[in-house]
Amino acid sequence: MTTTTSAVSPTSTIGASLHANPAVDAAIKSIRAEVERAQRELSGARPPRAELKESLDSWLKRATEVRGRGPLYPYLGSGVGNGPLVELVDGSVKWDLINGIGVHMFGHGDADLIEASIRGSISDLVMQGNLQYNADAIEFGEFLANEAARTSRLKHCFITNSGCMANEAALKVCQQKTGGAPRIIAFADCFMGRSTTMSQIGDTAAYRQGIALNILVDYLPFYDPEMGQRSIDMTLWHLEQLIHRYPGEHCCLIAELVQGEGGFNTAPREFFVALFEAARKAGIPIWDDEVQTFGRTESMFCFERLNLGEYIDVVTIGKITQACACLYTADFNPKAGLLSGTFAASTSAFATGLSVLRRLKSGGYYGADGRISKLFAAYKEHADAFVAKHPAWFPPVTNSLGRTSKTVVAGHGGMMRLTPFGGNKEKIGKLLNNLFEDGVIAFSCGHGPYHLRFLPPVGVMKPEHFGPVFEIMEKSFARTA
Ligand SMILES: Cc1ncc(COP(=O)(O)O)c(C=O)c1O
Secondary structure, three states: OOOOOOOOEOOEOHHHHHHOOHHHHHHHHHHHHHHHHHHOOOOOOEOOOHHHHHHHHHHHHHHHHHHOOOOOOOOOEEEEEEEOEEEEOOOOEEEEOOHHHHOOOOOEOOHHHHHHHHHHHOOOOOEEOOOOOOHHHHHHHHHHHHHHHOOOOEEEEEEEOOHHHHHHHHHHHHHHHOOOOOEEEEEOOOOOOOOHHHHHHOOOHHHHOOOOOOOEEEEEOOOOOOOOHHHHHHHHHHHHHHHHHOOOOEEEEEEOOEOOOOOOOEOOHHHHHHHHHHHHHOOOOEEEEEOOOOOOOOOOOHHHHOOOHHHOOEEEEOHHHOOEEEEEEHHHOOOOOOOOOOOOEEHHHHHHHHHHHHHHHHOOOOOOOOHHHHHHHHHHHHHHHHHHHOHHHOOOEEOOOOOEEOOOEEEEOOEEEEOOHHHOHHHHHHHHHHHHHHOEEOEEEOOOOOEEEEOOOOOOOOHHHHHHHHHHHHHHHHHHO
């Protein structure tokens, strides 16, 4: 019998030795260098290559067949990108300013994330879950909990495999805390995910068509900047009416501090303070849905920028973190059995998620003078100049209360919006298609008025990138108008 010499060190595990192995390291570095070499070929938008069109058409046909419905855009990535630029299978290169609705903070093919992902992929587990996990799952949760605890009472973190599941966990935690109180207070135009429950809380009729409605939701109007203090007074009045009408029957007040799908609507601190004070007085838990805002505003958690941490009982996050989570205070820590699930996230998702979080924390992104704030300022400067140059494309916008506004450039941080054509749905749909063809991928938000929505890859988008983007916009707008 032959014996092999073990590589086990007296002070570390075989796993730790494998991950520190110089041969593994060299192999990863060599893959990274090849990826970077390929990426350098993408330096700006490019039209499709005629000889590749057939392959795109055939892929789209297959996608339509398997799903039973065609995709929104003829988008199919080739697997290579360079920051905000992505190559599609038809050989076209486009500026991706929506990133799968805000998922890819560092854009396409970020070398650090590719490296982190490869390191994660040599781990023994592809997927980690509530029964079986490695150190990275704990580090991921700890990072979020520590970051949240700096400015709030939040303490614990439960990891989930989607933003919607994080929201499901949050709702359960709130319900258990209030002894199963049946009603939910939410804001008009909110979005929360696609489970049967979240589709019912979300304020879009089309997303709950044909669903048996069994969730009791009371809606509050969101802040209207045209009304200012009156808007605060009006929403507070609505909340007080609800509290009076259904005493002790609400399990939570759920808020997006910047509404995402609802139209990148922002509100000042005073708006939330007035409502949160009233809710707290009535014993209604406050749940902050940061699935879209997390990482993108002037602080990692949006509640920190607005100095609202003291009010938050539960918060949910997702998207840019690659794995999602529900965080809650010690007081809201639920009983055993309420939260679990087979999958939390893949090991690569934890590795890349941690890499994203560490870079965001140390990369100068936050604060009034941080990179995110500067990027929004650069966007606004370009957008304002664009509007001034083409006033005919930007008539005043009438909101759902019938009020007219001249504000057509808005949003906050890495959530940027533009409202052309009076917010007309059909025209904006046509514009999005033209933009896609011309080399800019964007999306819409709002429920009337509709807006152009940009969630650019804030980690890699530079102020000067808006130059070529607005050049393309010029062409697409002219074709649409
Ligand atoms: C505010 C908000 N909450 C929840 C969700 C649902 O997240 P997911 O699509 O990961 O389930 C989203 C997704 O866009 C969102 O924007």
